[in-house]
Amino acid sequence: MxxxxxxxxxxxxxxxxxxxxxxxxxxxxxxxxxxxxxxxxxxxxxxxxxxxxxxxxxxxxxxxxxxxxxxxVSPMSHVAFDGESGRARLGGGARNTDVHATFARLGRSITHGRCQGVGVAGLVLGGGVGFSQRLRGLTCDRLIETEIVTASGELLRCSAEENADLFWACRGGGGGNFGVNTSFTFDTFPVGVVTVFRLVWTSRLSDVLPALLDHLPAMPDRFGCKFLVDAGQAERLELLGQFVGTEGEVTALLAPLLRSARPAQQDMRTLPYWDAQDFLSEDDTPEYVHERSRYLYRIASAEGARTILDYLRRFPGTHAGANWKVFLAGGAVAKVAPDATAFVHRQALMLSSIELNWTADDDAATLARNESWLAEFHAAMQPHASAECYQNFIDPAETNYLRAYYGTNLERLVEIKRRYDPRNVFRFAQSIPLSL
Ligand SMILES: Cc1cc2nc3c(=O)[nH]c(=O)nc-3n(C[C@H](O)[C@H](O)[C@H](O)COP(=O)(O)OP(=O)(O)OC[C@H]3O[C@@H](n4cnc5c(N)ncnc54)[C@H](O)[C@@H]3O)c2cc1C
Known part of the structure; x- marks a missing residue:
């Protein structure tokens, strides 16, 4: 202690x-x-x-x-791999960086995020979005078993066969709700060579953004990407992605987009999978941030793209900036029924999110102006997106958060909560309650 x-x-x-x-x-x-x-x-x-x-x-x-x-639980960061079954058992405190270090030697992977410091526990319990998700499913889709210490101090093994209801809840029901997960066993997949790319546009975003929104959902499952548009007057859109295939195939797939406007920068490389993750990985420096997400179930109209660009141009400004971003969903994520695991947002085409950053140098008035802008922008996106939000982009300002995170799976999660944590030991401002 x-x-x-x-x-x-x-x-x-x-x-x-x-x-x-x-x-x-x-x-x-x-x-x-x-x-x-x-x-x-x-x-x-x-x-x-x-x-x-x-x-x-x-x-x-x-x-x-x-x-x-x-x-x-971060001291429990071990990763053990069984070559015969292809399964890996991770401690409840393992992070993306531990996954990277072990799996790079083995030529295997699970769906993981870009940020090395993110915990596998938080990631998998809330779903788990990554560049491999359209081909291999969410992080939680390859979870075979998890061990959890409940409020009474009992260690339960959860899988499709044992404590199946709690296993269901541990695949999308969100971290911190049912107990302390001390291990996660995953069915890993082999990785080979992939093509990764970063394209940056600095002009004509009113053409590029609707073209991306229209075009990306039709990409093959081997294509995973996110794109990000910076807030402010200077136009900047970055598309970052991974494709299980060749540079020639990626160039052909992106051709219609490149016709709408030529990128100012284009970097494409074919690399062994784990070297490619270095190219894709993001900085892990702690930040001041407020993230607000919405799932997109239909292709955002030209009007949706105008709303996004309009709000981004009206960003009041902080010392650290803001952006609007999209993670492409679909593929293997959508092949699982919304009630097969606690992760309900299966049929969404994309996950969108507004990220507001600031620093200790931004005063309270600046922060208040920027938070108002964020609230308005988030509200304006609802007609173009949906009321659903990603439980792993957990948002203290979301009012209808239980329905937004869990949709029609909420009632079942509440029942499971009552069964495994009847005294509500695991509670926080947005935890699953004992009743609705
Ligand atoms: C920089 C950054 C990048 C990100 N990138 C991605 C991404 O690529 N894909 C994606 O899907 N998400 C991403 N996220 C979101 C991320 O998945 C969530 O923030 C996740 O909850 C973080 O997990 P953690 O273990 O690091 O966090 P923590 O803060 O430790 O935990 C998150 C929640 O889970 C609970 N919890 C933690 N450990 C356990 C445990 N062992 N048992 C039970 N409950 C537990 C905590 O109490 C808390 O409620 C990112 C977040 C950040 C900040």
Whole structure:
């Protein structure tokens, strides 16, 4: 147990989103095993101390911070691979970086994100979006088994055969709701050579953006991408992606887009999968951020594209900027029924999100102006997108959040919550409640 005066406490206590860094735990239980987790949970309940669970610490809403006991599972970061079955067992505190380090040697993967510090626990429990999702499914789609310590201190194994209802909930029901997951077993897939690309447009975005929105959903499942449009007066759109195939095929697939306007920069490389992930990976430096997402179920109209560009141009401005981005969905994600796992947004074509960043140099008035802009922009997107939001882009400002994250799976999640956490030990501002 670390107390506030312990060595390294400040570093370990700090969340990724600096917006919540002022919430400092009274103590941190550094858990290296399911037994440690059980001891910490039972101690917190016996002493009536609030708790939060942390793996990678990347919750956008600071839901892995608490003024009480922080149950930190990051010491459980082992990854063990079984060559015969192709399955990998990861500790509940493994991060994307541990996946990268182990799987790069093995020529295997799971669907993972771009940011090295994100915890596999948070990622898989909320679904898990990555460049391989259209070919291989979400991170949660290849989960075979997970072990979880419940509020009573019991260690449960969950799979299609054992505690199947809790296993269902652990694939999209969101982190922190049912217990502390101490391991995850995945069915991995082999990886070879892929083509990765980054294209940047700095003009004619009113042509490029609708063309991308129209064109991308028809891409083959081997094509995964995200694109991002910067807020502000200077036009900038970046398309970043991965294709299981050749540069020639990517160029042919992108040809209609390139006809609408030529990019100012174009970088395309064919690389072994794990070298390609270095090209795609994103900076992990902690930030002040507010992220607000919406799923798109139909191709956003030309009017939708105008709304997006209009809001981006009217960005009030901070020291760190803002953007609107899209992750292409569909493919293998959509082949699973919305009620087959707790992840409900199966039929969406794309996941869109507005990201507002700032720094400690932005004063309260600047922040208030920018938050109003973000709220208006988010509301204006609803007619062009949907009321559904990604539970892993968890958003403290979302009002109808339970329905937005879980849709028609909400009632079943509430039933499962009552069964496994009847005293509501695992609660935070947007946790699944015991009743609706
Ligand atoms: C820079 C950045 C990049 C991202 N990129 C992607 C991406 O590419 N794809 C994507 O899908 N998402 C992405 N996300 C979102 C990410 O999936 C979520 O923020 C996720 O919840 C982070 O998990 P974590 O373990 O790092 O965070 P934490 O803050 O540790 O945990 C997130 C939630 O899960 C709970 N939790 C953590 N560990 C456990 C556990 N072992 N058992 C039970 N509950 C637990 C926490 O209490 C908290 O409520 C990104 C986020 C950031 C900040």
């Amino acid at each position: 670390l107390r506030r005066d312990s060595f390294d406490f400040t570093r370990i206590a700090a969340p990724w989103n600096l917006r919540f860094a002022s919430v400092v735990p009274a103590g941190i239980a550094r858990c290296g095993s399911a037994d440690d987790v059980r001891t910490a949970l039972l101690w917190a309940e016996a002493n009536n101390v609030p708790l939060a669970i942390r793996s990678g610490g990347h919750s956008y809403a600071g839901f892995s911070t608490t003024a009480g006991l922080l149950i930190d």
